[in-house]
Amino acid sequence: xxxxxxxxxxxxxxxxxxxxxxxxxxxxxxxxxxxxxxxxxxxxxxxxxxxxxxxxxxxxxxxxxxxxxxxxxxxxxxxxxxxxxxxxxxxxxxxxxxxxxxxxxxxxxxxxxxxxxxxxxxxxxxxxxxxxxxxxxxxxxxxxxxxxxxxxxxxxxxxxxxxxxxxxxxxxxxxxxxxxxxxxxxxxxxxxxxxxxxxxxxxxxxxxxxxxxxxxxxxxxxxxxxxxxxxxxxxxxxxxxxxxxxxxxxxxxxxxxxxxxxxxxxxxxxxxxxxxxxxxxxxxxxxxxxxxxxxxxxxxxxxxxxxxxxxxxxxxxxxxxxxxxxxxxxxxxxxxxxxxxxxxxxxxxxxxxxxxxxxxxxxxxxxxxxxxxxxxxxxxxxxxxxxxxxxxxxxxxxxxxxxxxxxxxxxx
Numbered sequence: 012x013x014x015x016x017x018x019x020x021x022x023x024x025x026x027x028x029x030x031x032x033x034x035x036x037x038x039x040x041x042x043x044x045x046x047x048x049x050x051x052x053x054x055x056x057x058x059x060x061x062x063x064x065x066x067x068x069x070x071x072x073x074x075x076x077x078x079x080x081x082x083x084x085x086x087x088x089x090x091x092x093x094x095x096x097x098x099x100x101x102x103x104x105x106x107x108x109x110x111x112x113x114x115x116x117x118x119x120x121x122x123x124x125x126x127x128x129x130x131x132x133x134x135x136x137x138x139x140x141x142x143x144x145x146x147x148x149x150x151x152x153x154x155x156x157x158x159x160x161x162x163x164x165x166x167x168x169x170x171x172x173x174x175x176x177x178x179x180x181x182x183x184x185x186x187x188x189x190x191x192x193x194x195x196x197x198x199x200x201x202x203x204x205x206x207x208x209x210x211x212x213x214x215x216x217x218x219x220x221x222x223x224x225x226x227x228x229x230x231x232x233x234x235x236x237x238x239x240x241x242x243x244x245x246x247x248x249x250x251x252x253x254x255x256x257x258x259x260x261x262x263x264x265x266x267x268x269x270x271x272x273x274x275x276x277x278x279x280x281x282x283x284x285x286x287x288x289x290x291x292x293x294x295x296x297x298x299x300x301x302x303x304x305x306x307x308x309x310x311x312x313x314x315x316x317x318x319x320x321x322x323x324x325x326x327x328x329x330x331x332x333x334x335x336x337x338x339x340x341x342x343x344x345x346x347x348x349x350x351x352x353x354x355x356x357x358x359x360x361x362x363x364x365x366x367x368x369x370x371x372x373x374x375x376x377x378x379x380x381x382x383x384x385x386x387x388x389x390x391x392x393x394x395x396x397x398x399x400x401x402x403x404x405x406x407x408x409x410x411x412x413x414x415x416x417x418x419x420x421x422x423x
Contacts, residue, residue, distance in 0.1 A: 016058040063100060070104035078108045091130065111346065117336060120344045128346040136351060136367065137322045138303040138315040142402045143366040144373070145355060147193075147301045150175035153248050153294035157241070158230075169218065170231045170241045172248065192216040192232065193364055194302035196314055197244070202298065204314065214302050215244070229299075250292025304365060315366070319377050323407025326350070330411055331418065343422070350408075369405060371397060379403030 013020060019033065026034030078090050089110040096102065096114040102122050105112065112119050113130040120129050140146055152173040195215050197205045216232040231241065303315015306325050316322050334345045355368035368377070373395050375381035379402060386395030 015055070015061070017055040018058075066098075066100045067104045070098075070101045071108075074105045074108040115333060117338060117344075120338045120342070121340075126340075126342065126344070129344050130347050130349070136304045136365075137325050138305065138366040139317060139319050139322050139402070139404075140301040140303045140315050140366050142316075142318045143355065143377075144371050144397055144399075144401075145301060145364060145366050146399075147195075148299060151248060151297045151299055153289065155245055155248055157245065168232075168241055170245060171228050172231065172244070173228045192218050195229070195231070195299050196302045198298040198300065200296040200298070205297075215241075244297075247295050247297055249289040249294055251290065319402030319404035320407055323404050323411065326408055327411035330415065334415065335418070335422075369408070371401070373397065377401060377404035378406065 012018070020035045022034045023036070024034050025036045026032045027037060029037050031037065081088075081090055090108075091111040092101075092105055092109045092113050094113050096105075096112060096119060097116065099122065102112070102114075102119050106123050106127075107125055110127060111130055112123070112127050115129075120126065141148065152175040154173055156171040158169040158171065193216070195217050197215075199205055218230045218232050231244070300314060305315045306329065316325065330348055333348060335343070336345065338344050350369070352367045354370050354374070355366050355372050356364045357372045370376050371382050373386070375383075375387050375395060375397060381387040382397055382401040384396055384398070384400055385391050386393055386397065388395060
């Protein structure tokens with residue numbers, strides 16, 4: 012194998028430990044035997060061909076097992092591939108086994124030797140947090156505390172920031188609990204989304220919120236799902252340099268005074284809590300908003316849409332664009348689209364508490380009537396009342412779905 016692959020493994024077992032040894036089982040991201048995972052692509056053609064053949068074998072074995080078992084017990088229904096099909100090896104291996112290929116990409120249909128229709132995902136991850144019970148936005152106060160905690164994976168940084176005003180949706184504060192992160196995007200005073208040099212953007216994990224003698228605060232994680240740099244946010248809030256005074260671990264009694272200069276929010280040897288003060292540099296106004304999901308073509312993928320009606324229009328556009336698309340041979344190959352999902356995601360959905368739904372968490376439809384301060388029963392002061400009146404999504408979505416039939420008839 013070493014001759015064929017151009018490797019230098021000494022044994023099939025371990026020889027020196029994972030990521031540093033020279034055994035086959037020691038192969039890691041930065042190990043001496045393999046450099047990085049990406050390096051496999053630059054190795055010999057024999058290695059690449061071997062890997063590709065093995066990958067296809069796995070996909071084909073999966074397809075044969077799944078489809079034969081289903082057809083044995085349920086022979087009269089279409090069998091659809093797994094969602095988000097994107098690997099070319101999988102498409103080639105699945106060809107001839109499945110009846111419908113679930114993908115939004117036209118190349119999948121063009122690749123198939125036995126043409127099969129494709130299910131269409133018409134950009135169904137569409138949210139409008141600003142026009143839903145999941146709204147959370149406002150101005151940040153020019154102050155923060157930094158915290159460094161030792162975990163089983165090393166040190167992790169947190170930044171506690173304060174709201175400059177009251178939380179807009181007081182009823183939603185109960186959704187913020189420690190260990191259940193949400194995502195927050197930052198903007199300048201003109202509501203332009205900031206980019207602080209941390210790819211893919213300045214989106215931060217909100218780990219928890221609370222209320223103390225200073226008011227409402229949010230605690231952000233420095234390393235998380237699409238997180239920006241905490242040092243950039245801290246400098247924006249208090250200026251270029253800030254001094255802080257450490258406190259005891261986990262908010263205990265203050266330790267002896269020690270003046271520290273925060274330049275890059277590097278971790279300290281011991282878990283340390285600091286309250287930063289500006290050194291005279293004028294803080295920049297910073298606006299925060301819950302992260303949303305929308306069409307990249309509208310430059311709103313990281314912030315979502317402003318209104319429920321905008322979500323409906325985005326569904327209309329994606330639906331018609333996808334189902335009217337033609338393959339290289341002229342076929343209209345789409346057979347349907349899906350909406351994800353029926354209800355908004357609530358506090359039990361870890362990182363994905365988004366306005367995905369046709370209805371709110373309180374089961375009120377986004378139709379301009381139910382998702383209001385009076386709820387579906389039309390009576391104020393009852394359990395189904397929302398914090399605000401929200402927009403009409405369903406009228407536009409229904410019009411798009413029913414109007415599609417007329418558009419298809421005109422294609423005959």
